[in-house]
Amino acid sequence: MEVVKTGLFRAAYFMYANTSVGYYYHSHNLATAEKKFKSIEKKAHSKEISFTYGNVQLHVIPFCLDNYAYIIVDLLCNSALIVDPGDATPVLEFFERNSNFQPIAILCTHKHWDHCAGNGELLERYPEIEIFASEDDGAYLSNRTFRDTEELHFHQPFTSAKVVAYEMPGHTVGHALYCLTPLSTHSSGDENAIKGNMESETELSIQRGLNDSFSNLQVYQYEKVIPRIICEEAFKANDGTSSELRKDSKYQSLLFTGDCVFLNGIGNMFECPSVVMAATLQRIVDIFPENTLVLPGHEYTHTMVRFTLQEVDPENPVLKQRLDTILRQRADNLPTVPAELRIEKQCNPFLRTSYLSTHHKAYLQKSSSDIVEILAEKKAKFTKELNAKGSSKSNSANSIS
Numbered sequence: 001m002e003v004v005k006t007g008l009f010r011a012a013y014f015m016y017a018n019t020s021v022g023y024y025y026h027s028h029n030l031a032t033a034e035k036k037f038k039s040i041e042k043k044a045h046s047k048e049i050s051f052t053y054g055n056v057q058l059h060v061i062p063f064c065l066d067n068y069a070y071i072i073v074d075l076l077c078n079s080a081l082i083v084d085p086g087d088a089t090p091v092l093e094f095f096e097r098n099s100n101f102q103p104i105a106i107l108c109t110h111k112h113w114d115h116c117a118g119n120g121e122l123l124e125r126y127p128e129i130e131i132f133a134s135e136d137d138g139a140y141l142s143n144r145t146f147r148d149t150e151e152l153h154f155h156q157p158f159t160s161a162k163v164v165a166y167e168m169p170g171h172t173v174g175h176a177l178y179c180l181t182p183l184s185t186h187s188s189g190d191e192n193a194i195k196g197n198m199e200s201e202t203e204l205s206i207q208r209g210l211n212d213s214f215s216n217l218q219v220y221q222y223e224k225v226i227p228r229i230i231c232e233e234a235f236k237a238n239d240g241t242s243s244e245l246r247k248d249s250k251y252q253s254l255l256f257t258g259d260c261v262f263l264n265g266i267g268n269m270f271e272c273p274s275v276v277m278a279a280t281l282q283r284i285v286d287i288f289p290e291n292t293l294v295l296p297g298h299e300y301t302h303t304m305v306r307f308t309l310q311e312v313d314p315e316n317p318v319l320k321q322r323l324d325t326i327l328r329q330r331a332d333n334l335p336t337v338p339a340e341l342r343i344e345k346q347c348n349p350f351l352r353t354s355y356l357s358t359h360h361k362a363y364l365q366k367s368s369s370d371i372v373e374i375l376a377e378k379k380a381k382f383t384k385e386l387n388a389k390g391s392s393k394s395n396s397a398n399s400i401s
């Protein structure tokens with residue numbers, strides 16, 4: 001992208017990613033967000049929500065202008081993992097409210113401060129906490145690393161799910177994805193997390209929103225498209241249907257994608273050429289099952305869907321339906337996460353380069369990396385114009401993601 005290629009931008013990016021200048025920039029954004037949401041009597045850009053998958057509980061923690069951190073609790077041993085705590089405050093508040101849960105590890109997708117600035121305070125409060133990040137990125141205060149596709153093992157018990165780390169360069173050189181697969185308590189231990197996930201039988205239910213008055217069902221009453229399996233199971237789970245009728249329900253893997261893949265979009269390619277990002281995106285499409293739930297680091301879905309409808313794929317019926325769903329979710333301040341990879345493959349243009357190269361005249365015969373490059377340039381122009389028009393910051397992609 002042009003903006004990434006200029007010398008001035010490269011210098012500014014280096015300062016952001018590698019020096020305390022970035023930390024102060026992020027701190028400024030945190031203060032701006034606090035002021036902004038206080039002035040409109042909101043706690044954050046979105047409501048906190050949570051889900052339960054078997055013995056794993058997922059909490060979606062909104063912070064800053066549009067970031068998400070995630071807390072995953074093993075309900076069997078009450079230990080918890082934290083994904084991308086760019087701000088320690090809402091995470092510490094969560095553990096104050098839920099003092100029976102013990103944080104044992106932080107999973108950092110990448111080194112940008114809005115994904116790891118909270119590591120310091122959390123390490124101070126929980127000195128035993130392990131902080132995982134790829135060796136290439138070396139996120140702030142990280143003390144554990146991994147190889148590509150390595151299953152993570154923690155010093156303290158975390159028995160209800162299997163966590164595998166993947167090196168997925170594109171946004172940064174050392175960007176990581178974490179795939180968490182809840183394990184069946186009835187299983188004798190499945191060595192293949194993803195395939196095992198598809199085989200498992202369990203019940204699935206939706207938990208309460210932590211600080212909200214809306215009911216469990218209301219969270220998903222708008223969900224016509226995403227994520228259908230959760231929606232169906234949620235309704236079954238709440239209408240008193242016997243567990244016998246829910247035998248078909250499956251565990252779904254949770255894929256924490258940071259700033260690599262957003263819902264209906266991708267992050268900026270700050271440190272890698274489009275050929276690297278294109279290879280990463282193809283790998284994601286190839287190796288994860290379609291019912292994998294995608295959990296990105298930002299709430300950008302509305303902007304990404306608008307961009308795709310306006311600039312790339314105006315006749316896509318699934319995308320049109322997705323826009324309706326998202327508008328209703330955002331009107332209620334609900335997160336648009338998670339979404340099934342199946343939906344991303346139907347809507348996210350960056351994951352549809354093969355389709356575009358054979359069906360869309362603007363992209364015919366072009367390589368995946370060329371299409372990713374073109375789409376990224378279009379997306380940057382679109383968000384720049386949107387920001388110039390003074391559109392809501394919470395619905396637009398900022399410069400560091």
Ligand SMILES: [Zn+2]
Nearest residue numbers: 112259400401
């Ligand atoms: Zn980033």
